[in-house]
Amino acid sequence: MISFDFLITSLIIVALPGTGVIYTVALGLGRGMKASIWAAFGCTLGIVPHMTASILGLAALLHASAVAFEIVRYLGVAWLLYMAWGMWHGTGAMKVTANESTAGVLKIIRDGILLNLLNPKLSVFFLAFLPQFVSAYTPDTTLEMTLLGLIFMAMTFGVFVIYGCFAAALRQHVLEQKKVIDLIGKCFAGGFILMSAKLALTNG
Template structure:
């Protein structure tokens, strides 16, 4: 594993995407524990894309317009659904103005599941790993598959750590958000708009 791989991975993970937005929203609306669950779910959502890349399924996805478009629009619909829920202040990321622990009302698996789906239904992730991983692995080597899974594990570990840090920072501001109705409403609508824009960007994405 090279220093170049670590630096590139850190840059990629730090860039705001749907996973980062979801983790920030969880931290601001429900607190530190929820943000960690969201980060865990988003990290788990990477696993199928890594497996598809290693198994060569990413090449099939790249070659098949129907497969790519199907997965893409499922992802678009889910992001729009998240935006709609956030705008209505319902679902796994609803804001509790009283400051009570939302995890008592929303099962942790619901938060994790939403994080998984956000990344799972993004076909660009599979193609990203198809293009990204081979740059740091000798694909002709006998242990190339093992090496790719090793790099993927490091990528996922960095993703989880960075997302947790994002979420914890957001959680620190939670008290200031829920104690100010106007700020809370602005935050809720900002995240709803962010999910909607992410969905629109994915809808316009090409292979």
């Protein structure tokens, strides 16, 4: 049974700004609403491997294996820094197009997937988070955890789309102000750098 506590807790977690939110907002500002929706879709897909690993118990193995955790962690740090570089120079997600564009849809989705896929903390998070809301009397724990995970993913996509559409609505107000766009891009790049530093300092 899906509890109210699970829905509220999930909503709070999803709504907190993180790399996925920053990426989606950046696409909304730079390329418009459609691009931000694809970004939200990519970030949501990036959750699937972590959720699957948690349900199958593989996240525990990742957490227990220092080598595996370190490899994924540093790949994640490198990817965040790569994204920060693009945002800082206006060549990545913050590259502004004159008209709303979904050019490079596959690249937008790929980048969103990798943002979450290369964060080993998500597997550990799902391993700790989902079981808290599984009923002790459920006949099928795997099925219930899968349902909880799918709901969490749906909420992630919905909230990210809202963020992205809000950014896209503001797009026209800042589109002609290159200095503003440059400043926002550098702020977002700084956010990615801080998150990469936080991930680098994470203990497995």
